[in-house]
Amino acid sequence: MYDAPSLERNVDQKEIKFSARNVQVYYGDTHAIKDVTVEIEDNTVTAFIGPSGCGKSTFLRCLNRMNDTIDVCRVEGDIRLDGEDIYDKRVDPVQLRAKVGMVFQKPNPFPKSIYDNVAYGPRIHGLARSKAELDEIVETALRRGAIWDEVKDRLDAPGTGLSGGQQQRLCIARAVATAPEVLLMDEPCSALDPIATAQVEELIDELRQSYSVIIVTHSMQQAARVSQKTAFFHLGHLVEFGETGQIFTNPVDERTESYITGRIG
C-alpha cells in the first residue's frame, strides 16, 4: 500500500523536467485550458486524468508544440523544459519534438517497413553515421519497445501488417529511437485489448528508468497502476495535482473525489 514518507523522499531527489506557469490555450474563441500551473518531474510517470473534453490532451500537445499544427490554436503562458522556454522564438519546434516524443491514441505506423518506421526519426535527425549504427539504433529502440523478439525476423515486413498491440509498441519504439528526454502518450491503450494494454503498461514502467513519461488516460485503474503523479483536469482547469496514491485515496478537492468515485465524468 501507499507509503507516504518514502515516496516523498524519492520525489525530493528528482529534478523538474517540465514547468508550466499560467498556461492558457484558446481554440478560436473557445478557452480550452484555463490557467494551468504544473511541474513535471524527470524519471516519473505522470498521468493526466479527467472527463472527455476537459483539456488534458490539449495540454499534453502544448508540451511538444503539436498545437502549432492547428491554425486556430493559441497558447499563452510559460512552459519551460529544463528551464528553457519552449515557446521562445529561438526554439525550433521541430527540434523540440525530437526531444519530446509522442505516442498517439490510435497506433499510426507509417506505410513503410518495420525497420523504416523505427529508422524514420534517426534518419531525419541524422543520428546515425553509418548503416551499422542505424541498425543498432533500430535494434535498441525495438528492444526498448519490447517488440524486438516478435519482429526481428521480419524487419522488412510492412509495419501496418502487425496486430494493434504490436503496432502501438512499434510506435513507442519509433518515438524512443529519436532519443527523446520526455515521452508524451495520448491514451496509448484506448485502441488495444487487455493483453496488449498490459504489455504496453509494463513497457511504460520500464521506460520510466530513462525518460519522463506523461500519459493521458481515461482509465483510472491504468493511472493508478502506472503513474507516480496524477493530475486531474476538469473543464479546462487543473483541479488537483499530486502523488497518485494520495489523489486516489484521499483527494483534497471534492470534484476529484466525485470523478474518482464515478459521480461526474
Place this chain on the structure above:
Amino acid sequence: MPATWLVLIVLALSAIGYVLGRQRALQNAGGDSRALHSLPSYYGWHVALMALVPATGLLAVWLIAQPLLVENTIAGQLPDSAIPESSTRSLVMSDVRRVADGLDLAVSQGAMTRDDAATLRSEFTQVRERLAEVGVALGSDVNAAVLSAAQDYRSMSRVGNLMMTIAVLAIAALGFVYALSRTDRDFRARNVVEQGIRALLVAAASVAVLTTLGIVLSLIFNTLEFFKLYSAWDFFFGTTWAPSFGGGSELGVLPLLWGTFYISLIALLVAVPIGLFSAVYLSEYAPGKVRSVAKPLLEVLAGIPTIVYGLFALLTVGPLLVQIFGDDGVGIMQASTAVMTAGLVMGIMLIPFVSSLSDDIINAVPQAMRDGSYGLGATKSETVRQVILPAALPGIVGAILLAASRAIGETMIVVLGAGAAARLSMNPFDAMTTVTAKIVSQLTGDADFASAEALVAFALGMTLFVLTLGLNVFALFIVRKYREQYE
C-alpha cells in the same frame, strides 16, 4: 396511331392506375392505412409501374425491330431486274423509302387520297411530278418495281403500326388489370416496387455497358473491313503517313503514334510536377482561406473548352516560342505550330486534373500519419516526401495515368498547335500530328466511306482505344496493388 399518342395513353393509364391502386388498397383495409402491409402509395406505384413498364418496353423493341423487318422483307422481294447495273440493292432501297415517305407526305397534305397512293401505277401517272408538287424531290423517274415496292412498304408499315398499337395497349391494360387484381391489404407492394427500382437501376447500368460494347463492336467491324483493303503489317509498321484519295496511299501508323507519344510526354512533363506541387501546397501548406480561393480557381482551368486552349497555342504560345527558338533566335523552329507548342499548352490544360485529384488523395491520407511524423520532429517537407506522398502514391499514379489518357485523346489543341504534318522526328520544335487529329481529317470531307483512306480512321480509333484501355488497366493494377496500405 403515332408512337407519341401511344405513350401518352399508356402514361395516362398508369396515372389512373396509381390512383385506383391506392384507393383499392385503402378500401380493402377499411380506410385504415396501418392495416396495410405497405404504405398506400406503394400500391399505387405497383399498379402504375405494371401498366407502364412492360408496355413501353414492348413499344421500344417494336419501334426498333419493325423498320428492320419491313426493310428486309421488301428488299428481298425486289426483283433483280429492278436493280440497274451501276447500282446496288441498298441504293434502290433508299429510293423505295423516299417514294414511300413522299406518298405519306402527299396523303397527309391532301394531294392524294389514301386509295390513290395505294393503287397508283407508274404507267399512268407521273409519280415524280406529283411528288415534286408536295416538295419531295426524286433523282430519277420512278419505275414500276420501285413504286410497287414503296406501296408494299407503306402497307406493311401500316399493318405493323396497327399491330403495335393493339399489342402495346393490350399489354398495358393486362398489366393494369393484373396488378389491380392482386392489390389487397396483405399484398407486399413495397417489396415489389423495390424489385422494380432495382430493375430500373440495372437497366441504367446496362445501357452504359452495352453502349461501350456497341462502340467497340462498330470499331472492330470497320477495322476488320480496313484490314481487308490494307495490310495490317504496313499499317502497324509503316513509317510513312501519306494518304491520297486517288489511291496508292501509304498509311503507316508509326509517325502518328510517335507524335501522340511525344506531345503527351511533353504535356505530362509540364503537368505532373506543377500539378503535384500545387496539390501539395494546397493540401499541406496553404492556409484555409488561400485554399478555398485557389482550388476553385485552379479547377476553372479544367472548365475551359479545349478549342480555347488551341487558340492560345496558335496565337500566343506558338509565336512566343518562335521568337526564342525560331530563325531569329536559336534557329531550330521553323513555324509556330510544333510539338512543343501543343505539348506546353496541353500540359497547362492537364494541371487541374493532376492537382485536383492529387489534392483529394493527399487529403485522404489520415491525419494520424502527419501527427506521427510531426511528433517525431519531422518538418513539413520531410513529412510530405517521406510519409504522405508514399501513402498517397497509388492514387497519384492513378491521377497521372488519367491525365495521360486525356493527353492521348486530346484533339483540338493538336490540330491548332502542332500542325498537320505526320513525321518521325526527335526535334520537339518540328510540326507533328497525332492519331486523333488524323482521325478527324480522314473522316471529314467527301471521301468514299468504303475506301481504305476513310476506313483507316477506325483502325486508328481502335489503336487509340487499345492504348488508353491498356493505360487504364495499368492504372487500376497500380491502385489495387498499393491501395489501403495505411489502414
